[in-house]
Amino acid sequence: MHVLYFHQHFSTPEGATGTRSYDMAQALIREGHGVTMVCGSYSQGKTGLLLPFKNGFRRGFVDGIDVIEFQLNYGNDMGYLKRTWAFIKFAFSSTKVALLEPADIVFATSTPLTAGIPGICARWIRRRPFVFEVRDLWPELPKAMGVITNPVFLWFMAVMEWISYKSADRLIGLSPGIVEGIAARGIDKSRIAMIPNGSDIDFFSATTPMWRPENVKEKDFLAIFAGTHGVANGLDAVLSVAAILKREQRNDIKIVLIGHGSEKALLMKRAESDALDNVIFLDPVAKTNVAGLMAGADIGLQVLANFPEFYRGTSPNKFFDYIASGLPVLNNYPGWLADMIQKYNCGYAVKPEMPELFADSLIRAADNPDETKKLAKNAQNLAKRHFDRRTLSAAWVEWVLETQKSTRTGW
Secondary structure, three states, X not given: OEEEEEOOOOOOOOOOOOOHHHHHXXXXXXXXXXXXXEEEEEOOOOOOOOOOOEOOEEEEXXXXXXXXXXXEEXXXXXXXXXXXXXXXXXXXXXXXXXXXXXOOEEEEXXXXXXXXXXXXXXXXXXXXXXXXXXXXXXXXXXXXXXXXXXHHHHXXXXXXXHHHHHHOOEEEEOOHXXXXXXXXXXXXXXXXXXXXXXXXXXXHHOOOOOOOOOOOXXXXXXXXEEOOOOHHHOOXXXXXXXXXXXXXXXXXXXXXXXXXXXXXXXXXXXXXXXXXOOEEEEOOOOHXXXXXXXXXXXXXXXXXXXXXXXXXXOOOHHHHHHHHOOOOEEEOOOOHHHHHHHHOOOEEEOOOOOXXXXXXXXXXXXXOHHHHHHHHHHHHHHHHHHOEHHHHHHHHHHHHHHHHHHOOOOO
């Protein structure tokens, strides 16, 4: 069977972003199926293609995946209008592929929501089975954050969401809240599977050279955040924590923020202005190198801005990478991840917008190494027992391939 797979931000492990689509494509290939991956050029990703672009795209095989990469640059530090235009251009280019490329099943994963457009066209024009994977609820999240306020655009996005869900033969949600959000739009839950991001146990358990940034001493307690530095991530809260640690003269606790995003320049400016030398900013680190950095860390930071829509509506890659690495997690917002941290005793869950509690948790972890080691062990056990990517990818493959048996003829 051949799966035509659309993911604008696709990357191999050589990139510095999530590799869910790469891993799922590999799972299909291991089962003897073919995959054509259609993507754009993501600033933090690497498609593996090295040939020059010709007529706006390039194509080649990467680790068994037939990759079609459009010359459409995208980065988290781009302005809103530029990002929107990149989404629209990718949807237009991808739709042409969806109407021409061989496919037994068409699969599309968001974000953005426009990623569903080629799947919709393939479903209704070519009558191909269509599976839509929802990573974030749109327009709920951007509306809650105030990123999008235009009522006409919000209406258009709501219609786009409804059509995407209704057109898909099957859907995948990456968190409990996403599944509930899909169902709330009138979709029968029998058509929805929850398959969250997974933990790459083999990758993060492999023997890799441990390393730390230059300004971090061997005896320092190292907390890391690996992800986008955007409005949604609320990393100002981490700088407030760093200020408290400075005030308490806990210079032995270092915080490393790894990644890019629209807020990074402002965060760096504040850190410099407040003399927060306990905060270290790094450019994105390729997944092939991040394992060594996590091996040298003591705790992972799971941080988001305080919007209720985030509580159960996200499935962050970093959380699953942290626990795969055997890192306890410090989380600063309620929801399904906080519930797991408390249930499995694998870190600390503090209330949002309370930097004092956040700082106290870091101090407690630094001052109680035996307890922290126990939390770390519990974190890795959670990854192995409930979020092993091999198990989740097998469930994903089964759900996607069975779509042919349940293809609908109408709404």
